[in-house]
Amino acid sequence: MEISNDQKRIAVYYEHPQWFKPLFAEFERRGISYERLLASAFQYDPTLRQSPYSLIVNRMSPSAHTRGNAKAIFSTLHYLSYLESIGANVLNGYDAYLHEISKARQVGLLEKLGIRHPRARVINSASLTPAAADGLAFPVILKPNIGGSGANIVRFDSMEELSEAANNGNMNLGIDQTALIQEYLPAENGSIIRVEVLGGEFLYAIRLFLTEGEFNLCPADYCLPVAADGRQKDGKVDGVSDRGNLVEAYTPADNIIDDVLRITSAANIEVGGVEYLINERDGEVYYYDINALSNFVADAPNVIGFDPFPRLVDFIVKRAGIRSAANA
Numbered sequence: 579m580e581i582s583n584d585q586k587r588i589a590v591y592y593e594h595p596q597w598f599k600p601l602f603a604e605f606e607r608r609g610i611s612y613e614r615l616l617a618s619a620f621q622y623d624p625t626l627r628q629s630p631y632s633l634i635v636n637r638m639s640p641s642a643h644t645r646g647n648a649k650a651i652f653s654t655l656h657y658l659s660y661l662e663s664i665g666a667n668v669l670n671g672y673d674a675y676l677h678e679i680s681k682a683r684q685v686g687l688l689e690k691l692g693i694r695h696p697r698a699r700v701i702n703s704a705s706l707t708p709a710a711a712d713g714l715a716f717p718v719i720l721k722p723n724i725g726g727s728g729a730n731i732v733r734f735d736s737m738e739e740l741s742e743a744a745n746n747g748n749m750n751l752g753i754d755q756t757a758l759i760q761e762y763l764p765a766e767n768g769s770i771i772r773v774e775v776l777g778g779e780f781l782y783a784i785r786l787f788l789t790e791g792e793f794n795l796c797p798a799d800y801c802l803p804v805a806a807d808g809r810q811k812d813g814k815v816d817g818v819s820d821r822g823n824l825v826e827a828y829t830p831a832d833n834i835i836d837d838v839l840r841i842t843s844a845a846n847i848e849v850g851g852v853e854y855l856i857n858e859r860d861g862e863v864y865y866y867d868i869n870a871l872s873n874f875v876a877d878a879p880n881v882i883g884f885d886p887f888p889r890l891v892d893f894i895v896k897r898a899g900i901r902s903a904a905n906a
Contacts, residue, residue, distance in 0.1 A: 586632035588898050591657075593617040593642045593650050597873055601637075604891045610900075617650040618642070622657055629666035633898035636670040639871050640679045640724050643753050651679060651724065651753070669897055670870050673846035678870035681723050681758050687844055687868070693837055694864050698760035704749040708741045710759045717762040722752025733762055763864055766856040771828055773838045774851045774872055774886070777893045780835045782882045784875050785828040825875060827882045834863060841868060848897075849890060 588605070590612060592598050605612045613631070617638050638654045658672040670678075677683050688695040699710035700723070711718050711734075718740065720732045730750045734740040740759075743749055751757040768788050774781040830838075838852045851872035854865040874886045 586630060586898075586900070588612040588633050588635065588894060588900070589615050589631040590635045590637060591615040591617055591620075591654075592637040593639050593647055594645070597639075598637060600874075600887045601890065604887045608891065610891070610895065617654055618647040620650070620653065620657070622660065624660050627664050629661065629664060631666070632900050633667045633669060633894065634661060635894060636668060636675060637871060638675065638678075643724070648753050655679075667898070669848055669894065670850065671846065674848070674850070674870040677845040677847065677868055679724050681721055681725060681867075682756065684868045685758065687841065688865055691840055691844060693841065694862060696761045696763050696864055696866055698758045700756065700758055702751070702756050704744050704747065704751060707744045707749065707759055708737060711737065711740055714759065714761050719758075719760050719762045720749060720751075721758040721760055722750065723756035723758065724752050724754050760866075763855060763857040763866075764859065766858040766861070770853055770855045771830060771834075772851050772853045773830055773835065774874070775838060775842050775847070776849050776886075776889060777897075778839065778843065778848070780839070781886060781889070782875075782884075783828045783830050784882065785826050787824045825881060837863075837865065841865065845870070849893070 588610065590598060590601065592614070593616070602612075602614070615634075636654075636658065638650065640651060642648060642650050654675065655672075658668065658675050661668050662672045677687065682700045685695060685698050685700075697714055698721075699714070701707060701710050707720065716737065717733050717735045720730075720734065722730050725731065730752060732743075732749075734743065749757075765788060769785050770788065771783055771785055773783040834854065838854075841852050842848075842850055845868060847868070847870045849870075849872060851869040852865060853867040853869070854863055856862070857864050874890075875881050878885050
């Protein structure tokens with residue numbers, strides 16, 4: 579017997595133990611039935627040809643490997659492929675996740691769309707980095723293909739420095755042994771912009787001011803930089819994720835919002851974010867990161883003027899096609 583949508587529950591497929599507490603709290607406040615699917619300890623039966631859920635909300639993070647859960651990154655690919663094959667209703671499904679876990683794929687998408695991005699080469703061997711960087715403007719960064727929260731991004735200021743690291747084996751290409759050598763662009767006003775979208779529409783944008791050498795730009799709670807030994811580093815508390823640097827609301831130009839909506843649409847990302855900067859060398863906009871797992875800014879009501887989680891739950895309930903206390 580088939581299960582009607584009114585009998586099915588929403589499922590949230592996730593890995594990080596803290597990031598989704600506000601989402602779960604909003605479900606519970608409204609009395610919406612949901613199930614938590616923990617990606618780091620998960621099983622499914624590929625012979626079942628119907629999903630038991632009205633909607634599976636994919637909130638899997640590529641930075642799971644920094645928390646000892648690398649296995650979940652790859653098993654998620656299989657699960658999402660299976661869900662696609664049975665026609666399950668998935669928010670940020672297989673295509674979105676492919677872009678989330680591949681910086682190389684992101685560069686290819688930006689190029690296909692004709693959207694400006696930092697020049698980059700893709701490598702699968704550290705020995706290839708000097709040759710791959712030939713023709714790029716220094717500084718360059720080594721960026722693992724599967725990253726998350728700035729994990730293992732390293733800057734090199736000269737070809738000599740890059741060659742020395744390559745020759746000494748001091749390079750981490752990431753868990754899939756694939757990485758980008760990418761031009762490092764100095765950001766105008768020492769800041770980058772992150773634009774968030776929901777359901778094909780602009781949600782909000784924030785400006786994040788940078789600290790020299792910092793690549794962890796996650797603006798949410800529980801995104802403190804992590805030291806090499808896995809412990810969180812001390813940070814100056816400023817009320818927004820203990821970043822120590824200012825995070826503020828920002829309104830991008832209409833053409834930038836249009837670019838971001840084109841990017842997320844092409845990647846089949848329904849809720850996510852795109853980051854860009856203005857290159858102080860030429861004054862042009864460069865897009866450099868596409869996020870299907872977008873963590874909303876901490877202290878959102880004070881930073882951007884509203885709480886985005888109720889809007890996310892509104893969208894989830896609509897996508898799930900369920901009747902609930904969604905308007906409570």
